[in-house]
Structure formats: structure tokens, C-alpha cells
Amino acid sequence: MQVTIKLFAMLGEQLGATVKLDLPAAPTAADIKPALQTAYPAVRQLLATARLAVNQEFVEDDAQPISATDEIALIPPVSGG
Amino acid sequence: MQVTIKLFAMLGEQLGATVKLDLPAAPTAADIKPALQTAYPAVRQLLATARLAVNQEFVEDDAQPISATDEIALIPPVSGG
């Protein structure tokens, strides 16, 4: 299954505002960061510190299923204010 | 020795903005409230809750001598802000 992932801040600067990613069948939230780290090893550490958001909510449960229509984003540590 | 005492808030409303008061010779800060309470028994309680200020400073030491040229005031509990 292919999903589009929104990226922000330094991640967006490095990889672009969105990347497409192939996931195994019946993916869960836990699959996304490892798949991105495999695809983009140069930003492995940046990906590790980012939080996953699905449909504009931080994901609290790694077992949350991901569907192709979900809005998926990686949120680097925020620094507003 | 006669001194003039500034009064504020409810005390000023009851007794006027200033009162004159006769004190014994070589008076100290400790003499002022009792002398006022004797002169104005109707506001004895209001006087008890007020703080003494001499030359625009709260008096910390009851033994502070009072001179005829000091600016003396009684400060009821404040309620600004």
C-alpha cells in the first residue's frame, strides 16, 4: 500500500514537503517510521525524534491501523512560541 | 508635642483627611495609635487594623522616635489592583 507523508521543518527541508512510501499490507502506525528510516537512512536520527500524526492527531497507539486515505504527517520537535 | 496625621480610605471618610494629635514629650511610633484610639474611640477597631507610616515608609520599629516635622500617616488595609 502506498501512502503520502507530510514532512515539516528540517525534515521537510531535507526530503521535501511530502514523500510517498510503500508499506506492507494492513499497516499500522508502528510501520511508518521504520519504513521511512530504511528509505532515507541519511535522516534516520531526525526521523527518530519526530512524532507521528494521523489525521491531524498525534498517534498514541502504535497498533493504530493505517489506511490509504489517512492524512499522515511526521512532526519534528516543535519550537513555536 | 502636636503632630498632624494623614488618614485615608474609611478612616479619612470618618475623621477627615488629617487630624491633629497631642503626644507626650519624646514620642515614639508606639505612642501614636493608642493616642488616636483614646481621642477617637468610635474608630478604635479601624485604627487597630491600620499600619503606621512615617515619611512615606511603613514603620518596622515601634521604638522609632517621632519628630514634629515627620510626615505621619495611618494606612488602612490596602485594596488596590
Next chain:
Amino acid sequence: MYYLKISPTPLDVHALYEKLKDPQYGGIVTFVGTVRQWTGDIETQTIDYSAYPEMAEKQLNKLAAPIEAKGARVVIAHRVGHLDLTDEAVFVGVAAAHRAEAFEWCQYLIDTLKTEVPIWKRETDTDAVRWGD
């Protein structure tokens, strides 16, 4: 550097806030006290504030000086005279490098003003006239 004023003129909150802006500060915390309508079952209509102005300004100086000595900027203004509902009675502003200290010092200043600065309110409520407690 700090600005302290007791005056019958209505508070210009925006002008007071602008005095706090400076490239050396990153956080500005302000407290504004306004005339509130209800206190439990008591309805306030107006408040008259009076002061012992010379002593009040001296006391404000004593409060502000140690905060400014830590590198912050302090702006305090208190109105006296006749105020209606929502009118601003007091403005306390602190600009500091970081926000935690700006919050701490602003709250310290208003808390201390309310016990140590000779200003008094006389509330005209619908049922009675009350001197502030």
C-alpha cells in the same frame, strides 16, 4: 528604566505594553485588573480608587527595583478616581529574557502591590457602598 505611575487618566494599555518591547527580551507577561461586575451575589456598579500617591510611588519603586536589577523591565500603572465596569484599574508588565521569570515576577509584583502599596477601592454595589478588603 522602569515606568511607574499613579494617575486619574485612563490606562493606555497598548502604550504601556509598547514600553516593554526590546530586542533583549523574549517574553512579556502583563496583568491587567479590570472592574468586575459580580463577586458572588454582590453586583458592583462603579469603583472609586484613592491613593496616598507619594508613598504609593515610593512603594512601587521598592518593588520594581530588585526585579529590574535582575535584568528585566517593569512597567506598572494604577488608576485612581471613578471607574466603570471593565475599566482598567491596574497594569503590571514584566519583560524578561525568558518566560518563566516574566510570569514569576509579574505575579509577585501584583500580589505584593495588593498588600504593600497604599491604594484603596471604594465599591458602589447595588446594595451598599463597600471599602475594599
Next chain:
Amino acid sequence: MYYLKISPTPLDVHALYEKLKDPQYGGIVTFVGTVRQWTGDIETQTIDYSAYPEMAEKQLNKLAAPIEAKGARVVIAHRVGHLDLTDEAVFVGVAAAHRAEAFEWCQYLIDTLKTEVPIWKRETDTDAVRWGD
């Protein structure tokens, strides 16, 4: 009732403050974060803020709703885009019946905004470009 906005328009601090005034409130606490020049030995020239705006507004709603449910009013605005020294980046205001809760809730909101709301700063310092930590 509360007002939450993320926008490239410069913050109108006075208009935001005015939204907090109401006869039911006696205390208004505001926090304004501005662009500071020095952080230790690092000199900042400008800051560019970016956001994930739809999620940021949802997150602000989640923060403000429980405070408003306690009877207070919340106004938050965050600027995005290019900011110069002393420009206002964020305004957080809380109006409440009493000042202690206004201070507590205002500080809670800015502290939580800084960890939970997807907004990022990119500092242009004299020696380097830095993403905020």
C-alpha cells in the same frame, strides 16, 4: 467564545487584548513572545516560523477548551512567516474572574503550546541558520 488563529499577518496585540475584556472577568494575563536578539553568544537576526496549520489549530482547540470550560476566556494567536527583532511571534491571553487562575492557565497554555502545537522556528543567526530546539 475563544479565539485561536495562526496567520502570517502581524499580531495586533491590542485588538487581541480587547477580545479578553468583559464585565465577568477581573483579571487578564497575557504572554507575548517576541524575537530576541541574543541567546548566550548567538545573535539572532530574523526568524521564520512555519506550521502545520490545520493540525496546529486543532491542537490549540484541545488546549483552550478545558480552560474555557472552567469559565475563563482564551485568546491565542501565532504568527508564521518572516519575523524581525522584537516582532511578536505569539500572543496567549486568559481572562478569568480572579488573577491566580489567569496566571496559572496562561502559563499552562504557553508551556503546552511549546511542546504540543506543530509550529517550528528557523533562526537566521549571524553565524548560522538553526532550526529551533
